Amino acid sequence: MNTIIRDAKIIDPKSAFHNNIVDILIIDGIIKKIGTSLQNSENATEVKLDNLHLSQGWFDSSVSLGEPGFEDRETIANGLTVAAKSGFTAIALQPNSYPIIDNQSQVNFVKNKAFGCATELFPIAALTKQSEGKDMAELFDMKNAGALAFGDYNKSLDNANLLKIALQYVQDFDGLVIAFSQDEKIKGNGVANEGIVSTRLGLKGIPNLAEELQISRNLFLLEYTGGKLHIPTISTAKSVQLIREAKSKRLQVTCSVAIHHLVLTDEKLDGFDTRFKVAPPLRTETDRKALIEGVLEGTIDMITSDHNPIDIEHKKMEFDGAKNGTIGLESAFGTLMTVLPMEIIIEKLTAGKATFGVQTNPIEAGQKASFTLFSPEGKNVFTKENILSKSKNSAFLGVEMKGKVYGIYNQGKLVLG
Incomplete structure (x- = not known):
């Protein structure tokens, strides 16, 4: 699936785009282009999320x-x-x-x-x-x-x-x-x-x-x-x-x-x-x-x-x-x-x-697209409704948390929570 991720702040010290807000074009699971206001000439699915941050997976x-x-x-x-x-x-x-x-x-x-x-x-x-x-x-x-x-x-x-x-x-x-x-x-x-x-x-x-x-x-x-x-x-x-x-x-x-x-x-x-x-x-x-x-x-x-x-x-x-x-x-x-x-x-x-010994993928053009999408802002209390696992034995129920994970892009797939 071809994807454009819009207005993402890159958190990756190994990338030339570290701390920059950019668009990322992904074609067949590979980062094709990184820049601002990229044209969607590939009819790619567009992803735009509030205060989006992106790091290596x-x-x-x-x-x-x-x-x-x-x-x-x-x-x-x-x-x-x-x-x-x-x-x-x-x-x-x-x-x-x-x-x-x-x-x-x-x-x-x-x-x-x-x-x-x-x-x-x-x-x-x-x-x-x-x-x-x-x-x-x-x-x-x-x-x-x-x-x-x-x-x-x-x-x-x-x-x-x-x-x-x-x-x-x-x-x-x-x-x-x-x-x-x-x-x-x-x-x-x-x-x-x-x-x-x-x-x-x-x-x-x-x-x-x-x-x-x-x-x-x-x-x-x-x-x-x-x-x-x-x-x-x-x-x-x-x-x-x-x-x-x-x-x-x-x-x-x-x-x-x-x-x-x-x-x-x-x-x-x-x-x-x-x-x-x-x-x-x-x-x-x-x-x-x-x-x-x-x-x-x-x-x-x-x-x-x-x-x-x-x-x-x-x-x-x-x-x-x-x-x-x-x-x-x-x-x-x-x-x-x-x-x-x-x-x-x-x-x-x-x-x-x-x-x-797991492969790392810097957020650069030509690299495999493998990253985590998240926001460091916002607060919420962790409840049973937040548990996706079959077992519910969480020590963190009732704990106030900060930030939000949106999901990942990896193996050519976008998964959002």
């Missing part, structure tokens, strides 16, 4: 959907529609389906399911068979099938030698290892951040040490082996410091933070609302501020929604027994706009492409 480095096996939580087709209307042109799919994405056929299955969608799906394959942490999965075969990286979602690898071998092995094909960091022995039966709130509520605590000790171990392994390591969804001030120090040693380590850890704290647990039960747990205001600082200074490379749909049977129950996770795609941009500058948000929602 956003990428989410941690999305769970459910299919195969948990289609009641979310399907791939609907999940990718949700992602598109939330501004994401690409997502990295976590392997925590049933069966686990731990072999070539499962990688091919989810890729085929996503074929033809405007939002591109890139599978993260399990690092170990069945994500059980015992035997390494067939990493090279899955890389050839299109796996983006290797990691066991929200599961820490107790076997340090196995992580060491994995970091050494993937260097033969420039692979990326993802290491969720939480010492299970120190976590024990904990369900909430260890501190004043958990003590007051009588909930078993998970100390910051559980995360920090594992991150320290994993960074020591990386220093020994070389290779590339990604540490997802860090949640403590000390974790930021540890990764900052590792980067100063020029280790190839990257990290992400989940939106809920930038916005919410464990004070939300008053009332025992399981929507706020996530892994790692919501921490203190001190940690939240340190994470914000880590984003602003560049220690934290990317921001993820860590979108994780959970069915009501496993979420609306006693706090100790409820599953961890919140959905976050629909609320991602509006929530971030309440705590961070727009330019930083765009940077952190696009920077993950470089880490994960």
